[in-house]
Amino acid sequence: MKKNFLSRLIIASALALTLVFSIFTSNYAKPLLNAETMRLANILYENGRYSEASQTYQQLIEQGYIDSALFYNLGNAYYRQDNLSKAILNYERAAYLSPRDENIQANLAYARGQRLDQYDTKANSPLEQWTQTISTKMTLNEMSIVALVSFWALAVFFILYNHIHKPHLKKALRYILTFTLLIFTLSVFTLGNRIYIEKTYPTAVVTASSIDVVSNPGEDGISQFTLHSGAKVILLETRGQWAHLSLPGDQFQGWVPINTLEKVGL
Amino acid sequence: MKTKKLPQIILALTLAFGLLAIAISPSYAQSPVRAEVDRNQLPVGETLTLTITVSGSANSPQMPMLAGFQIVGNSHSSQISIVNGAISSQAVYSYVLQATTLGTYTIPEIPVVVNQQTYLTQPIYIEVTQGADPTASQQNSAPNPNTPNSEEFYGQDLYIEAEIDNLTPYVGEQITHTFRFYRAINLTGQPTYEASDFAGFWSEGESQQIDYDTTINNRPYHVTEITTILFPTSAGEHIIEPAALNIPGGIFTNGTQLKTNAVPVNVQALPTPAPDSFHGAVGQFIISTSLDNNQVAINEPITLNISLQGKGNFNTLPDPEMPVLNNWRTYESTATINSQIQDGIIQGSRITKQLMVPGSAGEFTIPPIAYTYFDPELNSYHTINSEPMTVYVSEGVAQNQTPQETAPAINSPIPIPANDIQHIKAVPEMLKTASTPLLKSWLYWGLWLLPVGLVTADFTWRRKQHFRAENPDLVRSSRAQKKAYKKLTQAQKNKEKPANVIGQILIAYLSERLNQPLSGLTQKELGTFLSTQGFSPSLIKQIKSILTFSEKERYAPTTTNSATPDEIYQLLRELIARTEKIIS
Incomplete structure (x- = not known):
């Protein structure tokens, strides 16, 4: 009875995971018409x-x-x-x-390396730093899949743990469960933080050759500092024809005409 | 009493307001605002530059009306710098002020709003003097006004000459070519100067022009002097071709062209043998080095600044040889040249910036950097050395990677720095199109729910199993009805005589359902037992009649039975259903 159940569970999980992978990895690619x-x-x-x-x-x-x-x-x-x-x-x-x-x-x-503005883009907190590092290694979709798969693994190992009674297997499963839980927590945390950062702090690139960043939107703004072509900035908000930006680290903020920037996100 | 108190109150209030005013008035102490002028004394008509330097984010200074001056120009520059992660900004506002009237003036305190607080610059005192006698000043400023050969000069209205300050220079040594134009008469048109072709020489900077007055053979002349700085590029005799001056004609006169003599320059080769470390630097130099950071982590870049200062042709100066450190990567260096002419000699600096990236941790010494030059004044070669410097490299991995951050890590071969972008990619097999991100897909979130369902189902199943293990009687009784129905269906299918089976099925059902073996009981005993279980008399009667029918038909079957077997089976089903209702 138990064996039957376990083998069914394993087969069902394997099928479900295969389905997830086939849905998310195989596609979104059209045959190349162009x-x-x-x-x-x-x-x-x-x-x-x-x-x-x-x-x-x-x-x-x-x-x-x-x-x-x-x-x-x-x-x-x-x-x-x-x-x-x-x-x-x-x-x-x-x-x-x-x-x-x-x-x-x-x-x-x-x-x-050829930009005029060579400022540091170091993240503020270890959490941001970690997210930044992961962002240079994985896409958002890949991170979403890792979180989902680790959740699946967690569920399957949890069920197995409850059905296996041999002490040495149970002990091994306890380690596996702890490890899976760690991966799951980390992946969900990183994914959440990345979504937050991408939503709250979208990045943009300065397209004008040189632009004075002013203290407030409008003609009466006082020049704060100058940015040059290719500088990467964080877009805080847009208001009419003006964009509010900050440099990494939030220490420097100011406004520029919106047409001097272009958002990186599509 | 009251009249005595009043002056006291006034005094107290005055003091309080005074203190308040001091408290809220902008202070000079550690002010982020600084005003400077390039000179405090100037003649009427001349200009000075007022520079206001502001640290932090500021609005433009509010320039007041300035007595004795008018603002003839202004400029603004800002600088943002990041040192060790700390970002600071500085803005410089420059105003060109022209003195309009004689006297002593004060540039008043200028308010500047920095970080929403107002600061004042310090007042600056300026003395505006009477414009100096132009002739005197020009004569004073004329450096070394050589008097030309009087005989040649005698009686000439216009005269030009060319001169070289050193006719036997070394290769790479600075010489100055001076052209002078003397005129004792006023010209109707503007003469034009045709410079010599300085073939064989490196001409540095723009030619300088000064005007002054002088007297030769008791005749006053106005002199225009043009000096050009040259560096001979090769040894041997080079002739500086004549320079010319074209004087346009008037209404009644023809235009003329005046030419200087050609000047032969005998350029000497540098003495041999030259030291091996000599690469062609001629002049007088001192060397100094500095590091932007001497405590770094592995893979964190540092910049080594090598500064050569002194006199010489900085544009053609060879770069010093860079130190080679084990396990360090170095990248292409860049040189910044800053030179100016002082007292007719080119002076300045050439700063070479070398980006270096440590590949392993430890304490490293950047060895002294040697630089050899030839000093034409002392006629000898000199080698100068910079001070050694120590760099501490820690294990930690640097966060602010260099642009070459993709370079392989420690102990890998030194990568060749990229000189260009990498080539385009070929057409991929599948060109991806825009798609909904996973996070916006309902299927994705549905798949998150599945494991939750799985765990819940497993939990429920386990609880059920546990309950069954704990209550076997209950399980058995709950299975009784199912079993009875199954047997009835089976009997019906096998077309068995109802009388043969229904009695057994009914007794088996009741035994299991009531957890009591009933097969040995008489009908009377059964009736009594059932009534204790809450069975109604009608139901008991029906049960008894079925049992009676079964017994009777088994042993003495009647041929005139009006009910079909299906109907009998159905009757038993209904009876079981009714029993279930009563028991539950």
Whole structure:
């Protein structure tokens, strides 16, 4: 009776997990209808026609293709046109979609190294720091799956624990349960914090070559400091034609015209 | 009494207000606002620069009306700096003030609002003097007005000459080319200067021009002097071609062109043998080094600043050789040149910034950096050394990684710093389209509920199992009805005679249901027992009649039975159902 139940439970869990993976990993990718368009853009790039290449990549993005390779190539095309801010913006987007891609990270770091504003983007708290580190390793969807899978594992191990009576197996399961619980707590905590940060502190890139950050929105604002093309800032709020931004660490805040920034998030 | 008190109250109030005023008035102590002028004395018509430096976020200073001056220009710059994670900002407001009238004036306290608090600058006293005699001042300022050859000069209205201060310089040594234009008459048009072609020389900076008056052979001349700083680039005789001055003609005169003589310069090669460490620096230099941080973590970059200061051609100065440290990565260095002409000599500094990243922990000594130059004044080579410096590298992993943060970690081969972006990616097999993020999908959240359901189901099941184990009688009795129905269905299916089975089924059912073996009882005893269990007399009667029917039909079957077997089975089912109702 018990054996029957356990084997059914294991099979059911395995099936459910397979379903989760098949749903979340297999897809959201359409067959490449516009492969030729991207191939054309790549040829334009390789022949030095960067402006046309960037327009073509942009067209694909506007058609709804959200692929890290597209943003990366677009970033390269902008970089070749000496448009550092747009290059950084698109590398940032590519890195958001594929955080572990070495080429994207390399080009992003290279482009960042050429910005005039070389301020520290170190996080304030260890929690933020941890979230930042994880964000450079996993996408939001991957983190969501880790949290869900660890929850499933926790449930399955808990049920097994209640059905197994052999002391040595029970002891082993107790360790496994503790470990799974730790992973689950950490993943949910990190996921929650990341969602909070992405919602509350969306990032943007300065697209103007140089912009005075002023104390209040409007013409009478007093200049606080100057930011240059490619600087990454945190967008606190927008009001009319003005955006309220802060530098990492919240120590410096100010307003700039909204058209001098572009949000990284799509 | 009252009249005596009044002055006291007034005095107290005055004191209180005075104290209040002092308390709320902006103080100078540790003020984040500073005002400076580049000079405190100037002649009428000339300008001075007033600089107001503000630390922190501030509004523009509110410039008051300035007696004796007018503001002829202003500029604003701001700087944001981050040192060891602390961010500070500084704004500099510069005003160009032109003295309009003679006298002693005060630039008053200027209010500046910093972090919503008002601070005042200190007042500055300025003395505006009478404009000096232009001739005298120009003559005074004329450096070394060489008097040209009187014979050649005699009687000339216009005259030009070119001169080199050192006709036998070393390669890389600074020389100055001076062109002078003397005129004793006023010209109707503006003469134009055609500089020499300084082939074989590195020309540094823009040519400087000064004007002064002088007297030669008792004749007053106005002199325009243009000096150009040159550095010979190769040894041998180089001829500086004549410089020319084109004087436009008037209504009745033709234009003329005056030319200087060609000047031969015999450039000497540097003495041999030169030390191995010499790479071509000529001049006089001192070297100093500094680090932006001498306590870092592994992979945290530090900047080594190597400063060369002195006299020489800073643009062509070779960079010092960078120290090589084990397990450190170094990246391309950048040089900042800052030079100016002082007393006709180029002086300045060349600061080389070298980014270095430690790959292992420990105490490291940056060895002295040697630099060899040739001093043309002393005619010898000199080697100067910087002071050694110590850097402490801790194990901790740095947070603010360098742009090259993707570089491999400790003990890996030194990476070649990136000089360009990496190439574009090929067309992927599948180009992803925009999709709903998982967190916005109902399926995703549904999958979160499933384990909850699973655990709940398991819990309920275990509780049920436990209950069954604890109450076997109850379980048995609750199964009695099911068992009875099952037997009835089976009998019906096998088309058995109802009389053969219904009695047994009914007794078995009642025994199990009431947890009492009833098979051995007589009908009377059964009736009594059932009535103690709360069975109604009609139900007991019905049970008895079924049992009677079963016994009777088994042993003496009648042929005229009006009920079909199905009806009899159905009757028993209904009876069991009624019994269930009573018991539960």
